[in-house]
Amino acid sequence: MRFPLSWEMNMQNNNVIQVEGLTKMFGDFTAVDAITFDVKKGEIFGFLGANGAGKTTAIKMLIGISNPTSGKATVAGFDVLTNPNDIKRNIGYMSQRFALYDDLTVKENITFFGGIYGLSRKRIKEKSEALIKELGLENVASQLVGSLPLGWKQKLSFSVALIHDPKIVFLDEPTGAVDPITRRQFWEMIYKAANQDTTVFVTTHYMDEAEYCDRVSIMVDGKIEALDTPMKLKEQFQAESMNDVFLKLARG
Amino acid sequence: MGISISNISKSYKNVKALQDISFEVKPNELFGLIGPDGAGKTTLFRILTTLLFPDHGTATVAGFDVVGDYKEIRKNVGYMPGRFSLYQDLTVEENLNFFATIFGTTIDENYDLIKDIYVQIEPFKDRRAGKLSGGMKQKLALSCALIHKPKVLFLDEPTTGVDPVSRKEFWEMLKRLQQKGITILVSTPYMDEAALCDRVALIQDGRILQIDTPKAIVKHYPKPIYNVRSDNMYQLITNLKDYEFNHSVYPFGEFVHYTDSRTDFNPTELQHYLESKNLKNIEIHETDATIEDTFMELAK
Amino acid sequence: MKRFIGFIKKEFYHIFRDRRSLFILFGMPIAQILLFGFAITNEINNVDIAILDHSKDNTTEEIINKIAASKYFSIKQMITREADIASVFQKGQVKAVLNFEKDFSKNLIKDHKATIQVITDATDPNTANTITNYINAILQQYQKELNKDIIIAYQILPQTRMVYNPELKSVYMFVPGVMTIILMLVSAMMTSISITREKELGTMEILLVSPLRPFQVIIGKVVPYIFLSIINAVVIVMLSIFIFNMPVQGSLILLGLESVLFIITSLALGILISTISATQQTAMMISLMGLMLPVILLSGFIFPISSMPMPLQIISNIIPAKWFIIILKAIMLKGVGMQFIWKETLILLGMTVFFIALSVKKYKIRLE
Numbered sequence: 001m002r003f004p005l006s007w008e009m010n011m012q013n014n015n016v017i018q019v020e021g022l023t024k025m026f027g028d029f030t031a032v033d034a035i036t037f038d039v040k041k042g043e044i045f046g047f048l049g050a051n052g053a054g055k056t057t058a059i060k061m062l063i064g065i066s067n068p069t070s071g072k073a074t075v076a077g078f079d080v081l082t083n084p085n086d087i088k089r090n091i092g093y094m095s096q097r098f099a100l101y102d103d104l105t106v107k108e109n110i111t112f113f114g115g116i117y118g119l120s121r122k123r124i125k126e127k128s129e130a131l132i133k134e135l136g137l138e139n140v141a142s143q144l145v146g147s148l149p150l151g152w153k154q155k156l157s158f159s160v161a162l163i164h165d166p167k168i169v170f171l172d173e174p175t176g177a178v179d180p181i182t183r184r185q186f187w188e189m190i191y192k193a194a195n196q197d198t199t200v201f202v203t204t205h206y207m208d209e210a211e212y213c214d215r216v217s218i219m220v221d222g223k224i225e226a227l228d229t230p231m232k233l234k235e236q237f238q239a240e241s242m243n244d245v246f247l248k249l250a251r252g
Numbered sequence: 253m254g255i256s257i258s259n260i261s262k263s264y265k266n267v268k269a270l271q272d273i274s275f276e277v278k279p280n281e282l283f284g285l286i287g288p289d290g291a292g293k294t295t296l297f298r299i300l301t302t303l304l305f306p307d308h309g310t311a312t313v314a315g316f317d318v319v320g321d322y323k324e325i326r327k328n329v330g331y332m333p334g335r336f337s338l339y340q341d342l343t344v345e346e347n348l349n350f351f352a353t354i355f356g357t358t359i360d361e362n363y364d365l366i367k368d369i370y371v372q373i374e375p376f377k378d379r380r381a382g383k384l385s386g387g388m389k390q391k392l393a394l395s396c397a398l399i400h401k402p403k404v405l406f407l408d409e410p411t412t413g414v415d416p417v418s419r420k421e422f423w424e425m426l427k428r429l430q431q432k433g434i435t436i437l438v439s440t441p442y443m444d445e446a447a448l449c450d451r452v453a454l455i456q457d458g459r460i461l462q463i464d465t466p467k468a469i470v471k472h473y474p475k476p477i478y479n480v481r482s483d484n485m486y487q488l489i490t491n492l493k494d495y496e497f498n499h500s501v502y503p504f505g506e507f508v509h510y511t512d513s514r515t516d517f518n519p520t521e522l523q524h525y526l527e528s529k530n531l532k533n534i535e536i537h538e539t540d541a542t543i544e545d546t547f548m549e550l551a552k
Numbered sequence: 553m554k555r556f557i558g559f560i561k562k563e564f565y566h567i568f569r570d571r572r573s574l575f576i577l578f579g580m581p582i583a584q585i586l587l588f589g590f591a592i593t594n595e596i597n598n599v600d601i602a603i604l605d606h607s608k609d610n611t612t613e614e615i616i617n618k619i620a621a622s623k624y625f626s627i628k629q630m631i632t633r634e635a636d637i638a639s640v641f642q643k644g645q646v647k648a649v650l651n652f653e654k655d656f657s658k659n660l661i662k663d664h665k666a667t668i669q670v671i672t673d674a675t676d677p678n679t680a681n682t683i684t685n686y687i688n689a690i691l692q693q694y695q696k697e698l699n700k701d702i703i704i705a706y707q708i709l710p711q712t713r714m715v716y717n718p719e720l721k722s723v724y725m726f727v728p729g730v731m732t733i734i735l736m737l738v739s740a741m742m743t744s745i746s747i748t749r750e751k752e753l754g755t756m757e758i759l760l761v762s763p764l765r766p767f768q769v770i771i772g773k774v775v776p777y778i779f780l781s782i783i784n785a786v787v788i789v790m791l792s793i794f795i796f797n798m799p800v801q802g803s804l805i806l807l808g809l810e811s812v813l814f815i816i817t818s819l820a821l822g823i824l825i826s827t828i829s830a831t832q833q834t835a836m837m838i839s840l841m842g843l844m845l846p847v848i849l850l851s852g853f854i855f856p857i858s859s860m861p862m863p864l865q866i867i868s869n870i871i872p873a874k875w876f877i878i879i880l881k882a883i884m885l886k887g888v889g890m891q892f893i894w895k896e897t898l899i900l901l902g903m904t905v906f907f908i909a910l911s912v913k914k915y916k917i918r919l920e
Contacts, residue, residue: 050415051386150289179288179456180443180544181551184502188489191503195486205415208444211505230506243416243444250417301761323763331761337754341569342562353558354764396758 016041016167016199017062022071024057031057033222034071039168039215042197044190046210046230048242049219050250055203058219062201063170064088076167089117092161092169099157102146106137109145110160117164131159151182158189168199175209187212207243216242218249225249253279253314253403254435255300260309262295262458269295271458273309277437282430284449285439286543292458293439294334297408300437301331314403314435327355330402334409336393340382344373344392347381348399355400365432366395369425387418394425405429407438411445423448443544454547461550466543473541473549475499478519479507482531491529495522502548509545510536555764559772566746567776573742581734581784585791588726599683600628601648602640609657611666618694619650624686641673648672648683727792728880729853732873734788735811736847739781739818740825741839747773747826748835766915774819781815782808801887810883810893813900814876818843820907821872827914847873875900 017039024032032054039045049055060066062075064084073080076090100109107128114124132141135155145153154174161169171190175183190212194200202213210216210230217227226233226249230242239245255277262270270292277283285293298304300313302322310317316324338347348370352359363370373391376384381392390410397405407426411419423445426436438449446452447466454461454469462469482488485503492501492510499513510522519536526534567573601619605612620627628646631637637649651669653659660666670687672680750756759769789807792798800807821843829835848854850864851873857865868874875896882888882896890897 050417179291179551180548181502182288184504184548187503188486191486191489195484206442207416208442208505212503246416247420250415298757301757303757303760326761327763329761331758333754333757335754337758339562339566339755340753342565346562346565350558350562351758351762354555354759354762356555356763 014040016077017045017073017075017201019062019073020071022058022061022073023069024054024061024066025069030222032061032068035219035222035224037217037224037227039199039201041167041199042194044194044200044202044212044214046213046216047201047203047219048205048207048210048216048246050205053219054222055205055219059170059172059201059203062087063091063093089164090167092164092166093172094157094161094169094174095172100145100153100160103144105144106132106141106148106156109156110163113160114163119164127163131156131163135159151178151185154178154182154186155189158186162193162198166198168201169193171200171202173204173206173209174202175206207241207246210242218246220249254281255283255311255313255404255437257296257300257311258309260296260299260306260311262292262299262304262307268458270299270306273455273458273460275453275460275463277435280430280433280435282426282436282438282448282450284446284452285437285455286441286443286446286452286547287439287455288441290457291455293455294408295458296455297331297333297406297437297439301329301406302326327400328403330397330400330405332393332397332405332407332410334412336386336389338381338389338393338396341380343378343380344384345377347392348395351396352399357400359399362399362401365401365429366398368428369398370395372421386414387421390414390418390422391425394422398429402434404435404437407436409439409441411440411442419445443542443547446543452543454543454550456547456551461547469543469546470541473546475511476517477539477541477545478510478512478522478536479504479539480510480522480526481507481533481535482526483533484531487529488526488531491526491531495525500549500552502545504544507539509539556768556772559764559768560775563746563772563776567780573745577738577742577780577784578787580737581730581788582791584730584734585727585788586795588730597623598626599624599648599679600646601625601650601683602629602631602637602646603627604631604634604637604649604651606654607652607656607658609655611657611660612652615652615668615691615694616650619687619690622686622690637671641671646673647679648687650687726853727788727796727798728877728884729851731785731788731811731880732814732851732853732876733844733847734784735781735815736818736821736843736873737839738784739777739815740822740843741836742780743773743777743819743822744825744829744835744839745832747823748829748832751826752831767912770823770912770915774823777819777822778812778815781818782812785811785815798884800884802883803889806890807880807883810876810879810897810900813897813904814872817872817876817900817904817907820904820911823911824907824914827911827916846871850874851877853877872900872903875903 015038019038020036021034022032022036023030023034035058047055047059057066061068061080062073064075064080064087067081075087078086078090080087101112104112110128110131111124114127119127132138135152137152137156140148140152145156148156158171158174161171175186178186190200202209204210213230215227215229216233217224219225226236226245228236233242233245234240237245237248239248257276258274260270260273261268273296285296287293295304299306300311300318302318302325305319310319312318313325314328316328318325339350342350348359352362369391373384373388373395376388381389384392394407394410397407411422414422426438430436446469449466451463451465452469453463462472464472480488480492485508488508489501489503492498492508497513497517499511500509502509512522523534523536567577603616605616616627619625629640631640631649637651640646640649649671651671653667653669656666656668668691670684672683674680750759785808789800793800822839825835825838825842829838850857850860850868851871852868853873857868857874860868879893879896879900882893
């Protein structure tokens with residue numbers, strides 16, 4: 001890999017995700033083939049790949065809901081094999097498909113998710129107020145989430161994923177097809193979280209989302225075929241955009 | 253054989269899905285309807301494919317009125333709704349056969365038209381549609397929409413949920429179909445796909461923001477745009493937003509797109525301001541506007 | 553026509569590739585008939601009872617022997633004290649206790665009257681009731697034998713004996729009900745689900761934006777299920793004839809025709825359900841709650857309509873299943889012909905026409 005200078009130092013304390021030779025086999029099929037990478041504290045890390053490249057399988061291992069066939073990984077300082085429950089307490093998760101309950105109000109959603117992460121009632125109340133104020137949702141706090149525009153829902157579900165101050169937040173195709181302005185507001189929230197030392201782990205197969213990340217890995221057929229900053233990847237592949245980088249990689 | 257839309261409006265309960273939409277799609281044009289989810293794209297498609305009545309306004313497709321001549325339209329258009337509507341439990345070949353049959357034709361009769369596309373999925377013709385990858389589903393759905401040789405093709409978000417390689421191939425296929433004389437109206441939430449259309453309409457909240465060729469649209473952008481970057485993205489955005497002369501500040505990949513409210517803007521001044529905020533490795537240089545910049549400027 | 557056949561072919565692919573619906577289609581009728589035939593029955597077998605005999609004379613011994621000899625009861629325990637009655641029930645060892653009074657034989661000869669107390673565990677009232685009736689029947693039988701030698705003024709009521717005739721199989725009563733449920737389930741639920749599935753998948757949009765006429769779509773959806781329902785009806789009748797030796801008294805052809813009529817009623821209901829529900833889940837809920845429950849509770853299948861409160865009796869009239877069950881019972885059990893069921897048939901026919909008209913009117917050629 002590419003960062004010989006900082007490697008030694010990072011090994012000690014700055015890496016919140018450290019993955020070495022992580023492999024998952026389903027019978028004869030190798031879904032994840034000995035991937036190795038690390039993610040630094042406060043980094044926005046893009047985890048890219050086409051559908052079926054092994055992204056989902058890899059993430060399932062990282063969040064401790066699937067055991068690796070071989071290899072090692074620590075997330076938030078805990079081993080995925082031995083301490084999956086500690087990992088779950090220290091990460092947040094937001095997926096495009098499921099985020100919030102449409103039939104609960106904004107406040108009820110916040111209270112519910114605060115509750116499942118074991119926040120005290122007082123803490124939930126504080127968090128809830130702060131969060132509603134920050135997102136400017138004061139007027140709709142008692143409305144059902146289902147009635148909110150898509151962009152608001154996304155911002156709210158990102159905040160909810162951060163409600164227990166996780167060390168790492170995993171985002172699965174976070175910005176999808178929202179309007180460009182909302183999308184930028186969303187990325188501003190991500191930058192803010194990263195600035196406060198929360199690591200943001202973004203999986204997506206939309207390459208323009210990759211441009212926003214500090215570093216990006218691209219998975220092809222279970223292997224990480226490229227890993228660097230977007231700018232360096234574009235130089236390396238002599239491409240104009242991350243989309244072109246991906247096309248060049250996928251076409252071999 | 254084109255599409256003509258005049259003053260179409262449509263509301264659901266208290267949501268105004270479309271507000272006074274008017275535009276023309278010329279015969280044999282590849283026309284893009286670009287806008288985010290919830291902009292009203294699908295509603296417009298459903299009105300044009302005779303699935304919904306407009307509240308106001310009129311529209312014709314291939315010369316037929318969408319309300320009065322709905323039967324003619326249903327014979328002459330191909331429609332690919334979002335989410336690739338296929339029978340998951342039928343094989344590739346059975347799906348195609350079924351759609352051929354209900355349009356009163358056979359695969360052989362119109363094989364020429366779909367050949368380019370179908371050969372790519374033919375090796376999997378005995379596989380159930382539910383077991384195909386996103387890209388293959390997309391190709392099969394397109395084949396099904398084309399099997400009766402429609403004059404006008406409606407594609408509602410055909411590239412959503414599909415990987416970049418398939419997306420690129422899909423647009424190449426559309427170009428080839430256009431050469432065969434088919435008028436194509438395609439919708440997408442991805443601004444970067446606008447460049448691949450002959451003309452595009454930008455749509456948000458049920459209103460058309462602008463209609464033109466992709467090249468002309470970016471030329472409409474009123475101000476010079478600057479790419480700005482530094483060592484700390486979050487601080488950079490915050491500081492730029494605090495800068496009293498800013499007109500717009502949007503993160504844009506590795507950069508921030510910045511426009512200034514003054515006509516005599518001097519980048520060095522901004523550089524000094526940012527330096528005073530302790531930002532390092534500051535870069536500022538002018539860049540071209542993209543469709544996305546235009547969209548945001550118009551939607552602001 | 554080619555379009556139509558293509559459509560039906562596709563429907564059959566759906567049905568045969570979905571294991572779940574295949575199971576509902578063909579597993580359910582068999583399972584239900586067997587379930588009702590064997591497990592859920594009003595008959596009792598080898599019920600454990602206890603006996604408290606205060607007299608211990610010839611008569612009580614004979615009665616006890618008679619009861620022990622029947623296949624319905626087995627004597628689990630002889631108890632000696634009144635106080636034990638409560639404890640054997642509490643331990644759940646027996647379902648009934650027979651308590652013979654003191655000097656049973658003597659009283660019978662002297663006063664022509666002797667008392668047995670039959671105490672049953674009424675936590676399951678149905679069983680308790682049945683047990684009481686069976687014991688009564690045995691006692692009356694015994695009484696009759698006793699009375700043979702003595703000329704006596706009164707006779708035992710023959711009615712009682714008929715109603716509780718141990719030969720009467722409850723399965724005969726269940727077959728018409730089960731058949732009704734199955735035909736309703738397969739026809740209404742399966743069609744409504746298969747139409748709403750196309751709505752959910754978005755394929756309905758493509759079908760609408762095609763030259764296929766709406767009625768072609770509907771008929772194409774319905775035809776496969778008419779076939780399957782007929783097969784089901786045949787399977788049910790065959791099962792009841794060959795496994796439960798149920799005689800079908802009336803005309804099989806009439807039975808078949810009436811069944812087809814009811815199948816069409818149910819299909820029309822299914823289409824109606826699909827026009828008002830957007831998802832498969834809603835269609836399923838409406839079919840189960842709106843059709844199955846009334847069929848089970850209000851059609852006279854399990855609870856006799858005559859013993860329902862008046863409002864429910866009135867409501868039961870609008871349930872097609874009620875009329876079909878009357879028709880089925882009439883044909884299968886009484887063996888009557890059309891002259892006795894034309895009224896019910898006409899009502900069913902009227903309902904069918906109404907539902908078809910309503911669903912054709914409600915079925916939209918557009919999405920709203």
